Structure formats: structure tokens, C-alpha cells
Amino acid sequence: WRRMLAALGDPNLLREPHAHQHLYNYLIHLNQTLLKISANQTLNGNTEIHVPFNLVAGWCLEAEALPQSHRAGKLLALRLLCESTQAQGPGAPSSCNNRLHLAHLHLYQRALHHGLTGEDRSVVDVLVEHAAPRYLWLAPEGYSLLLLDFVHASTVVLNSADMGPSCPRTAAVTFLGSLLALPDGLMNAPMLQPYPHQYNTVSCPDLKE
Structure with missing residues (x-):
């Protein structure tokens, strides 16, 4: 087949x-x-x-x-x-x-970064629903780079006025709740700022708050 x-x-x-x-x-x-x-x-x-x-x-x-x-x-x-x-x-x-092959991982994380921080709400919803809930559990190499992106996208979903069944609120809450299990030291790791097509990094010690 x-x-x-x-x-x-x-x-x-x-x-x-x-x-x-x-x-x-x-x-x-x-x-x-x-x-x-x-x-x-x-x-x-x-x-x-x-x-x-x-x-x-x-x-x-x-x-x-x-x-x-x-x-x-x-x-x-x-x-x-x-x-x-x-x-x-x-x-x-x-x-x-x-x-995961390193080349694909780079392309995948690039697609996540652009989608999670972009203005297309449908793309954000797809990524929050189908990528966010298991992202921290799988912890692919360099996963901490996208923590701010996922937090930003989850916040966009939760702050939305859309209360329909297609809005991935459960997935957003699941991701944000999973952050509490991460070690505090990881919050000092470099993370991409949630701006599309930009690759500036910053640490965020108070991310859990």
C-alpha cells in the first residue's frame, strides 16, 4: 500500500x-x-x-x-x-x-514558530489542538525554544470570544497546565520571541507565572 x-x-x-x-x-x-x-x-x-x-x-x-x-x-x-x-x-x-531527523525537526519547529505567532487564527487553532498537548511530553530536541510561542498561542485561544466546539480551549489549558511540571531552571533557557519570521531569543524566568 x-x-x-x-x-x-x-x-x-x-x-x-x-x-x-x-x-x-x-x-x-x-x-x-x-x-x-x-x-x-x-x-x-x-x-x-x-x-x-x-x-x-x-x-x-x-x-x-x-x-x-x-x-x-x-x-x-x-x-x-x-x-x-x-x-x-x-x-x-x-x-x-x-x-526525528534533525533536518525535519528544524523545518517542523520553523513551521510551528511561524504558525503559532502568525495572524491566521485558523492556523493557530490547528497547532494548539494538534501539537500543543503532547509537545512538552515528547520534548523534542530544542523544544524549549518554542515555549513562548505556545504560551502566546494558548493565550490567544483562551482570550478569544469564540466559544464554539472548534475552539481548542481544552488543548490550550492542557499546555499551560503542563508548564508547571517543568524545572524552574529551564525558564532561563533561550526562547524565541513570539514574532513571526523573527528569530530573536530571550529568557523568561517568570514564564510559569
């Missing part, structure tokens, strides 16, 4: 926005199904029961450059990027036996 998936080609080349959205929605469903299968199987650590990470990660990152007409598909691609990067289980990219 991995060969068949690769044979479909790059979904970002689809000119029809609805088809682009539909394909990414299918990839999300497929990834979730395979991860559930993996969680209920006793498998060798090298077995890949998930959507091929090296294949879909590039697609998801490239989707960021698509025009506004593909907005719905871009948001789904961002969700798939978070779910596939943070997936757990045998062969998953973030598992203990298969550390």
Missing part, C-alpha cells in the same frame, strides 16, 4: 481545491487508522505501521506555499504534519528507537 500511496504523486499539484482537501483528509484518516493498529499489535521496532513519514512530511511542509484557494487543504496538511511528527509506536518518527 505504501507503493500505491507514493504512486498517487504529490497532492500539492492538484489544482482543484476540493480534491486537494479530500486527499489530505484521507491521509489523516489513514494515518490515524494505522496508528491504532500499531498500538494494538506487538511488532518489531523497525516495522512501520503508519503513513510513510518521509513521504508525507515533505508534502505537508510544501503545502504551506500553496495559494489561499487551497486554504482548507493547507490546514489539513498542517494537522497531518503535527500528527505524523508526534506519532508514537513502533517505527514512528518520534519513538525512542527512531529519533
Whole structure:
């Protein structure tokens, strides 16, 4: 099935926005199904029961450059990027036996930084809902750099007047509550200031407050 998936080609080349959205929605469903299968199987650590990470990660990152007409598909691609990067289980990219490739980690954290601090509220909601709750638990290399970004995005969500079910308030509260478990010394580590397309760092000893 991995060969068949690769044979479909790059979904970002689809000119029809609805088809682009539909394909990414299918990839999300497929990834979730395979991860559930993996969680209920006793498998060798090298077995890949998930959507091929090296294949879909590039697609998801490239989707960021698509025009506004593909907005719905871009948001789904961002969700798939978070779910596939943070997936757990045998062969998953973030598992203990298969550390995230450093090059992808840089690109992933760059996408998080731009999205969490940007003005597009839909992007912020997607990242808070699908990246924030497990970010501190997974603790990828250099994770402290984005602490201020996640705090900023979580605050934006909680201060919003949107009370609908699509607003990820639970995820925002979960992240902010998880900060209390971090060691105080980590608050002195350099963190990116929450400004899009800027990479200035600052320490924030009173972040927990």
C-alpha cells in the first residue's frame, strides 16, 4: 500500500481545491487508522505501521506555499504534519528507537514558530489542538525554544470570544497546565520571541507565572 500511496504523486499539484482537501483528509484518516493498529499489535521496532513519514512530511511542509484557494487543504496538511511528527509506536518518527531527523525537526519547529505567532487564527487553532498537548511530553530536541510561542498561542485561544466546539480551549489549558511540571531552571533557557519570521531569543524566568 505504501507503493500505491507514493504512486498517487504529490497532492500539492492538484489544482482543484476540493480534491486537494479530500486527499489530505484521507491521509489523516489513514494515518490515524494505522496508528491504532500499531498500538494494538506487538511488532518489531523497525516495522512501520503508519503513513510513510518521509513521504508525507515533505508534502505537508510544501503545502504551506500553496495559494489561499487551497486554504482548507493547507490546514489539513498542517494537522497531518503535527500528527505524523508526534506519532508514537513502533517505527514512528518520534519513538525512542527512531529519533526525528534533525533536518525535519528544524523545518517542523520553523513551521510551528511561524504558525503559532502568525495572524491566521485558523492556523493557530490547528497547532494548539494538534501539537500543543503532547509537545512538552515528547520534548523534542530544542523544544524549549518554542515555549513562548505556545504560551502566546494558548493565550490567544483562551482570550478569544469564540466559544464554539472548534475552539481548542481544552488543548490550550492542557499546555499551560503542563508548564508547571517543568524545572524552574529551564525558564532561563533561550526562547524565541513570539514574532513571526523573527528569530530573536530571550529568557523568561517568570514564564510559569
